[in-house]
Amino acid sequence: MPAGPRSSSPRHCTGMMTNQEFRARAHELADWMADYLEGISAYPVKPGVRPGEILARLPLLPPEHGEPFDALMADFKQIILPGITHWQHPMFFGYFPANSSPPSVLAEMLTATLGAQCMSWTTSPAATELEERVMQWLRGMIGLPESWEGVIQDTASTATLCSVLTAREARSGCAVNARGFDGSERFTVYCSTEAHSSIEKAVRIAGIGRQHLRTIEVDEAYAMIPASLERAITGDIVEGHTPLAVIAALGTTGSTAVDPLGDIADICARHGLWLHVDAAYAGSALLLPEYRDLLAGIERADSFVVNPHKWMFTNFDCSAYFVKDREALLRTFEILPEYLKTAERGEANNYRDWGVQLGRRFRALKLWFVIRTYGVEGLRERLRSHCAMARGLMERIRAEGDFELLAPVPFNVLCFRYHPPGLEEPERLNTLNAELMERLNSSGLLFLTHTKLNGRTTLRLVIGQTSVEQTHVDTAWEIIRRTARELSR
Amino acid sequence: MPAGPRSSSPRHCTGMMTNQEFRARAHELADWMADYLEGISAYPVKPGVRPGEILARLPLLPPEHGEPFDALMADFKQIILPGITHWQHPMFFGYFPANSSPPSVLAEMLTATLGAQCMSWTTSPAATELEERVMQWLRGMIGLPESWEGVIQDTASTATLCSVLTAREARSGCAVNARGFDGSERFTVYCSTEAHSSIEKAVRIAGIGRQHLRTIEVDEAYAMIPASLERAITGDIVEGHTPLAVIAALGTTGSTAVDPLGDIADICARHGLWLHVDAAYAGSALLLPEYRDLLAGIERADSFVVNPHKWMFTNFDCSAYFVKDREALLRTFEILPEYLKTAERGEANNYRDWGVQLGRRFRALKLWFVIRTYGVEGLRERLRSHCAMARGLMERIRAEGDFELLAPVPFNVLCFRYHPPGLEEPERLNTLNAELMERLNSSGLLFLTHTKLNGRTTLRLVIGQTSVEQTHVDTAWEIIRRTARELSR
Numbered sequence: 001m002p003a004g005p006r007s008s009s010p011r012h013c014t015g016m017m018t019n020q021e022f023r024a025r026a027h028e029l030a031d032w033m034a035d036y037l038e039g040i041s042a043y044p045v046k047p048g049v050r051p052g053e054i055l056a057r058l059p060l061l062p063p064e065h066g067e068p069f070d071a072l073m074a075d076f077k078q079i080i081l082p083g084i085t086h087w088q089h090p091m092f093f094g095y096f097p098a099n100s101s102p103p104s105v106l107a108e109m110l111t112a113t114l115g116a117q118c119m120s121w122t123t124s125p126a127a128t129e130l131e132e133r134v135m136q137w138l139r140g141m142i143g144l145p146e147s148w149e150g151v152i153q154d155t156a157s158t159a160t161l162c163s164v165l166t167a168r169e170a171r172s173g174c175a176v177n178a179r180g181f182d183g184s185e186r187f188t189v190y191c192s193t194e195a196h197s198s199i200e201k202a203v204r205i206a207g208i209g210r211q212h213l214r215t216i217e218v219d220e221a222y223a224m225i226p227a228s229l230e231r232a233i234t235g236d237i238v239e240g241h242t243p244l245a246v247i248a249a250l251g252t253t254g255s256t257a258v259d260p261l262g263d264i265a266d267i268c269a270r271h272g273l274w275l276h277v278d279a280a281y282a283g284s285a286l287l288l289p290e291y292r293d294l295l296a297g298i299e300r301a302d303s304f305v306v307n308p309h310k311w312m313f314t315n316f317d318c319s320a321y322f323v324k325d326r327e328a329l330l331r332t333f334e335i336l337p338e339y340l341k342t343a344e345r346g347e348a349n350n351y352r353d354w355g356v357q358l359g360r361r362f363r364a365l366k367l368w369f370v371i372r373t374y375g376v377e378g379l380r381e382r383l384r385s386h387c388a389m390a391r392g393l394m395e396r397i398r399a400e401g402d403f404e405l406l407a408p409v410p411f412n413v414l415c416f417r418y419h420p421p422g423l424e425e426p427e428r429l430n431t432l433n434a435e436l437m438e439r440l441n442s443s444g445l446l447f448l449t450h451t452k453l454n455g456r457t458t459l460r461l462v463i464g465q466t467s468v469e470q471t472h473v474d475t476a477w478e479i480i481r482r483t484a485r486e487l488s489r
Numbered sequence: 490m491p492a493g494p495r496s497s498s499p500r501h502c503t504g505m506m507t508n509q510e511f512r513a514r515a516h517e518l519a520d521w522m523a524d525y526l527e528g529i530s531a532y533p534v535k536p537g538v539r540p541g542e543i544l545a546r547l548p549l550l551p552p553e554h555g556e557p558f559d560a561l562m563a564d565f566k567q568i569i570l571p572g573i574t575h576w577q578h579p580m581f582f583g584y585f586p587a588n589s590s591p592p593s594v595l596a597e598m599l600t601a602t603l604g605a606q607c608m609s610w611t612t613s614p615a616a617t618e619l620e621e622r623v624m625q626w627l628r629g630m631i632g633l634p635e636s637w638e639g640v641i642q643d644t645a646s647t648a649t650l651c652s653v654l655t656a657r658e659a660r661s662g663c664a665v666n667a668r669g670f671d672g673s674e675r676f677t678v679y680c681s682t683e684a685h686s687s688i689e690k691a692v693r694i695a696g697i698g699r700q701h702l703r704t705i706e707v708d709e710a711y712a713m714i715p716a717s718l719e720r721a722i723t724g725d726i727v728e729g730h731t732p733l734a735v736i737a738a739l740g741t742t743g744s745t746a747v748d749p750l751g752d753i754a755d756i757c758a759r760h761g762l763w764l765h766v767d768a769a770y771a772g773s774a775l776l777l778p779e780y781r782d783l784l785a786g787i788e789r790a791d792s793f794v795v796n797p798h799k800w801m802f803t804n805f806d807c808s809a810y811f812v813k814d815r816e817a818l819l820r821t822f823e824i825l826p827e828y829l830k831t832a833e834r835g836e837a838n839n840y841r842d843w844g845v846q847l848g849r850r851f852r853a854l855k856l857w858f859v860i861r862t863y864g865v866e867g868l869r870e871r872l873r874s875h876c877a878m879a880r881g882l883m884e885r886i887r888a889e890g891d892f893e894l895l896a897p898v899p900f901n902v903l904c905f906r907y908h909p910p911g912l913e914e915p916e917r918l919n920t921l922n923a924e925l926m927e928r929l930n931s932s933g934l935l936f937l938t939h940t941k942l943n944g945r946t947t948l949r950l951v952i953g954q955t956s957v958e959q960t961h962v963d964t965a966w967e968i969i970r971r972t973a974r975e976l977s978r
Contacts (some may be wrong), residue, residue, distance in 0.1 A: 016871075016955065017862060022591035023523035029595055030519045033602040034512035047614060051837035054618040062626040065864035069592070072861050076599065080854070083615025088604045095612070098848070100604040102511035103558070106518055108601035110565065112804050113522040115577045115589040123584070125536060126572025129543040137551040154643060155848040165694060180698025183672020197826040198847055205654060205845065207696020209669025253826075309848075315601055316850060337686040337742075338941040348540035356694065356845070358687055359587070359644040359798075361805060365569070372561050373506060375554035382505075452827040466505065 017069070025069055032073075033105065037088065040467075044444025045089045047082055054083040085447070090467045091476060094449040096253070096281045099466040101313035103373035107366035108315050118360040121348035128349055131364035134371065138320055141376055142286035142306065145299050150322045151329075151354040152363045156280035157198040159305035159321035160247065162329065162355050164189065164202040166303070167245040167274035169332040170325075177332065181207050187244040188212045188236045192224035192259060194252040196278060212241070221408050222257035222453065224248065230267045237271070245274035248301075250294060251282025254451040254458070255407035255415045258282070262297030275301040280319070281464075282411050284311040285387070287380050291411075302328075311386075311464045312379065314370045318363050321355075329354055382466075386412040389463045389473050396477060402484070406458045414461045415453060418484040430457035436484050443483070446476045506558070514558055521562075522594065526577065529956075533933025534578045536571055543572040574936070579956045580965060583938040585742070585770045588955040590802035592862035596855035597804050607849040610837035617838055620853035623860065627809050630865055631775035631795065634788050639811045640818075640843040641852045645769035646687040648794035648810035649736065651818065651844050653678065653691040655792070656734040656763035658821040659814075666821065670696050676733040677701045677725045681713035681748060683741040685767060701730070710897050711746035711942065713737065719756045726760070734763035737790075739783060740771025743940040743947070744896035744904045747771070751786035764790040769808070770953075771900050773800040774876070776869050780900075800875075800953045801868065803859045807852050810844075818843055871955075875901040878952045878962050885966060891973070895947045903950045904942060907973040919946035925973050932972070935965045 017025075057079045087098050118127040135150030153159045168176050172185055187208045191199045193215045203213045214236070216229045233243045246268055248259040261277065268275040277298065283306025285291040298304070304322045308314035323329050334353040352358050374382070390412035397403050397416050407415040417433045434457050437450050448461050459480075463473060506514075546568045576587050607616040624639030642648045657665050661674055676697045680688045682704040692702045703721045705713050722732045735757055737748040750766065757764040766787065772795025774780040787793065793811045797803035812818050823842040841847050863871070879901035886892050886905050896904040906922045923946050926939050937950050948969075952962060 017591035019523055019527045019591070022526065022595070023519065025591070025595055026519035026522055026598070027516055029598045030512065030515035033515055033598060034508055036602055037511065038508045046611070049614050051610060051614070052618070054615045055622055058619065058622040060625070062630060062860045063864045064866050066867045067861045067864065069595075069862065072592070072858060076854075080615045080619060083613075083618065084603060084605055085611065085613045086603075087606055087613075088602075095606070098604055098606045100601070102506035102508075102514070103561070105601045105604075106511070106514055106558075109515070109518045109522060109594075109598055112589070112594045112597035112601075113525055113577075114573060114575075115587055115594075115804055116573055117576055117584070117587045117805065121540060122535070122574065124572075124574045124576075125538050125540070126543045126569045129541070129572065130547065130569060133544055133547040136549070141551060155846040157846045157848070161694075161845065176696055176698065177693040178698055179700045180676070180692075181670030181672070181696045183670070187669070197824040201822065201824055201845070201847075203669075204666040205650075205694065207665055207670045209665065209667055211668045315604055316606065316848060333690065335686040335690055338939070356650065356690070357644040357646045358690075359646065359805060365565075369561060371551050372556045373558065375552045375556065377553050378555045450827070 021069070040086060040089050041091070043086050043089065045091050045447035046085050046441050046444060048442070048444060049083045054079060088466065089447070090465050090469065090472045091446040092465050093461045093463065093476060094447045096310045096462060097464045098309055098316045099311065099313055099464060100315040101370060101373075101466050103369040104313060104315045104366045107369035111362045111365050114362060116362050118362050119352035119358050120350045124362065125348070127362040127364060128351060130368055131351065132349055134364050134367045135320065135322070137371060138308070138367070139322060142283060143292050143295050144304060144322050145324070148304075148322045148324050149326045150320055151351055152367070153305075153319040153321045153355055154317040154357070155319050156196070156278060156305045156307055157201060158356055159319050160198050160276065160278060161202040161205055162321060162332070163274070163276040163303040163305075164206050164208070164245060166323070166328050166332045167276070168206055168208070170274065170328045171242070171244055174331055176207070186241045188214055188241045189245050189247070190214045190216055190229055190232060190243070191247040192216050192218050192249060192252070194218050194222050194254050194257055195247060195249050196253050196280070199247050199278070208244070218257065222252060222255050224259040224264065226260055226263035226267060229264060233267065233271050233273070243271055243273050245276060247276045247278055250277055250279035251411060253281070254453060254460070256282050256411045256413045257407065258294055258410060261295065261301070265297035265300035269300055277301050277304040280305055280307045281310045284308070284383060285411050287376065287383060308367055308370070311383070312370065313374065313382070313466050314367050318367055386463050386468070389468070389470055390414060393461070393463070393473055393477060400481070406453050406456060412463045414463075415451070415458045416461070417456060417458055418488070420488045426455065432488065433457040433459060436487055439483055439487060440480060443479070445479055510558070529575060529578050530580070532575050532578060534580050534936035535574050535930050535933060537931070537933060538572045543568060577955065578936070579954050579958065579961045580935040581954050582950045582952065582965060583936045585799045585951060586953045587798055587805045588800065588802055588953060589804040590859055590862075590955050592858040593802060593804045593855045596858035600851045600854050603851060605851050607851050608841035608847050609839040613851065614837070616851040616853060617840060619857055620840065621838055623853050623856045624809060624811070626860060627797070627856070628811060631772060632781050632784050633793060633811050634813070637811045637813050638815045639809055640840055641856070642794075642808040642810045642844055643806040643846070644808050645685070645767065645794045645796055646690060647845055648808050649687050649765065649767060650691040650694060651810060651821070652763070652765040652792040653695050653697070653734060655812070655817050655821045656765070657695055657697070659763065659817045660731070660733055663820055665696070675730045677703055677730045678734050678736070679703045679705055679718055679721060679732070680736040681705050681707050681738060681741070683707050683711050683743050683746055684736060684738050685742050685769070688736050688767070697733070707746065711741060711744050713748040713753065715749055715752035715756060718753060722756065722760050722762070732760055732762050734765060736765045736767055739766055739768035740900060742770070743942060743949070745771050745900045745902045746896065747783050747899060750784065750790070754786035754789035758789055766790050766793040769794055769796045770799045773797070773872060774900050776865065776872060797856055797859070800872070801859065802863065802871070802955050803856050807856055875952050875957070878957070878959055879903060882950070882952070882962055882966060889970070895942050895945060901952045903952075904940070904947045905950070906945060906947055907977070909977045915944065921977065922946040922948060925976055928972055928976060929969060932968070934968055
């Protein structure tokens with residue numbers, strides 16, 4: 001048992017694992033992987049561990065000599081696995097999913113084996129060109145303008161940072177990159193009160209400052225109010241600020257509210273602001289023609305992010321970032337030290353110049369595997385079934401006398417709370433729902449998370465897991481109802 | 490053959506791949522992976538493709554309906570693989586390696602299958618606590634102060650950006666995060682002329698500006714000259730700047746030169762500057778006691794980065810970032826929206842607050858697998874063998890009349906050029922060596938890259954690949970000598 005510090009360990013090997021052993025272990029893991037995914041429902045979704053429990057079971061010191069793989073796998077199963085939150089569990093309804101799928105996992109096996117760096121065309125031509133092509137596919141699949149170009153980032157946090165930085169450089173004529181801020185730029189950035197925390201992070205990193213991020217009020221559906229946005233912009237202009245950029249949400253994190261893109265684009269056009277669309281989660285729904293009108297006005301936006309690693313069955317990390325003006329992006333990030341110069345410059349994309357990081361994984365492969373295995377229609381069917389299950393549950397929540405929906409359900413995220421008749425004190429309702437969530441998640445039977453909407457503690461239930469079916473939703477709802485009613489007794 | 494746009498594709502499936510098929514395919518890939526690594530020497534290291542060649546073979550449109558996995562694998566083998574630069578090839582001597590190893594690839598299989606998000610403790614307790622422990626292991630293994638704390642970032646680009654931002658916030662009392670730059674900060678940042686391009690990128694992103702990055706001259710070993718650093722700092726103070734941070738290289742990208750850390754730390758202490766140590770590549774050598782004196786002065790530094798994904802047999806991405814003052818890092822990046830609040834705050838690490846991105850892969854697992862499979866001594870043996878091979882080749886280059894070493898060889902990177910007697914015109918020598926590299930790389934037999942040192946085109950040969958053995962180095966050197974002499978005839 002590897003509890004406590006390890007003073008010595010049996011000498012096993014100090015060299016490499018042989019290829020013969022690697023082959024045998026890879027087959028062993030292939031079975032473990034299939035067994036895990038097949039039997040995943042048997043795990044508690046969220047583990048019942050306390051902070052520090054796993055840490056205490058891991059030796060304080062690394063082994064001096066190599067250990068056999070069997071020991072490693074035994075510890076993986078006995079120490080690590082019991083502390084894992086099972087994101088691929090069909091009863092995982094929390095946050096936004098990070099859903100994967102069999103073809104995506106298979107592609108990750110190949111990516112890991114190739115171990116290729118994808119910073120430049122030269123460092124892996126096929127990776128670069130496959131990325132170019134699958135980004136074109138995705139662009140068409142979700143209805144972005146054909147002239148836009150795409151690049152895979154790690155996360156929407158990074159994509160949004162890239163967008164804010166590109167806006168900063170486009171507006172300053174690359175002066176901030178060159179000389180830094182000198183006090184002559186007084187940029188302000190705008191998003192709704194419901195927008196994602198990564199925007200504040202980006203504004204801080206970019207040197208604009210949290211105080212210059214204006215959070216615009218939302219309507220009863222939690223969507224940005226365009227008139228309030230315009231008022232904020234004109235007010236800032238009067239006060240000598242330079243309004244720089246708006247980040248519109250196509251699906252907020254709290255309730256997947258959709259900001260009115262067309263109206264916002266009009267305002268941006270009138271005042272010369274950059275417009276970034278954060279569709280990290282709900283952007284996948286644009287695969288469905290019935291959602292396509294949400295994109296009206298996109299041709300006047302500047303950039304767009306959607307994460308196939310959230311709701312398109314592709315392993316994290318895979319964040320698809322699209323831009324109208326590639327040159328503006330390159331001017332923001334391009335660096336050309338001698339040791340990175342290659343003959344093919346100008347003839348091919350060097351994606352290291354399309355973002356923050358130099359090193360890049362071969363992330364296009366898994367997206368290619370997913371799109372081809374499902375087919376566009378297969379993806380649509382799956383997303384439609386998620387949205388249909390969400391609408392069904394919405395009706396059932398509405399029909400209950402002691403639950404209430406707290407937001408519209410445009411996609412597949414349900415925001416609701418338990419609200420037993422007669423209990424009207426806001427803080428007691430909040431506490432009750434926080435307790436309800438805690439009790440639900442502690443059961444290990446399902447996992448959901450919360451947000452606050454208008455000060456009300458809100459349970460969020462996201463029906464977007466790869467393997468979620470109606471039976472899981474039915475079971476979850478039964479557990480939620482039962483637990484809530486037990487709690488209020 | 491998927492050449493040209495696809496108008497239709499046979500209907501195969503529109504749902505998920507069954508678990509049964511996944512299992513079979515995972516086994517199929519297990520064999521492919523082992524076959525690939527076993528037979529990797531048969532591939533040309535760098536593919537002989539032209540820009541656009543792969544792209545033209547990929548259909549313009551995605552398939553409407555799902556395709557069978559066999560079709561996918563056939564295209565992977567026929568279209569993608571011929572366009573891959575084989576980074577795991579033992580004859581890959583370019584850039585810095587992105588070396589992986591069998592246990593690391595096996596761990597990636599598990600990571601991909603679990604598909605867990607590691608942004609908070611709650612979102613995967615075991616991932617968080619394993620990350621804490623393996624960072625403690627690594628900290629001890631390379632001799633960093635015990636009070637420092639570590640977090641896995643994706644790349645050294647990101648780690649260095651984190652460091653510059655933390656310096657900015659520490660120095661401004663978090664004012665830049667809060668109000669943005671208002672012209673009262675006139676920060677300057679320092680690194681050597683040989684430092685990595687990611688520093689300029691970080692200074693640009695952080696709003697400090699490229700013009701405020703001072704590149705300090707280097708000595709004949711390409712190490713920063715401390716007196717020049719101090720002169721630059723005092724000069725900037727006189728001119729009203731606020732010297733903010735120094736980035737010292739422990740192994741530059743060009744020639745793995747080591748800046749004198751102790752002297753630089755003295756200067757930083759005297760003038761109150763932040764000190765970040767970029768040991769992205771050569772930091773792995775600190776596993777060897779014989780290199781440990783390079784760290785003298787580290788206790789006065791503020792942060793340190795080493796990439797196990799370069800020279801510690803761990804798949805990209807895995808960049809280990811260590812900081813002296815955790816709170817300063819958290820103050821820079823912490824964000825706490827309602828939907829991310831969890832009960833365990835304060836009792837456990839939430840690594841999303843330790844860097845730029847919110848979403849995070851479970852990257853600790855592969856590092857744990859690598860350290861335990863090799864053992865610390867096993868890693869040391871492997872690194873020592875790389876350095877010994879490099880010293881051996883250094884002697885052979887020295888012994889040749891028509892080659893010359895262009896930099897010291899502190900680790901396992903050789904900087905040299907072909908210099909036939911009598912040819913002294915600098916530009917002709919540069920052209921000759923650029924042609925030599927092009928011819929070598931086009932052969933597919935080996936792959937190396939270049940840099941410029943003192944204006945001289947320099948071939949860089951890095952002996953750090955996981956599976957590189959003496960025979961590969963011998964062969965490479967024979968090919969280089971032969972090709973050079975054929976070229977000059």
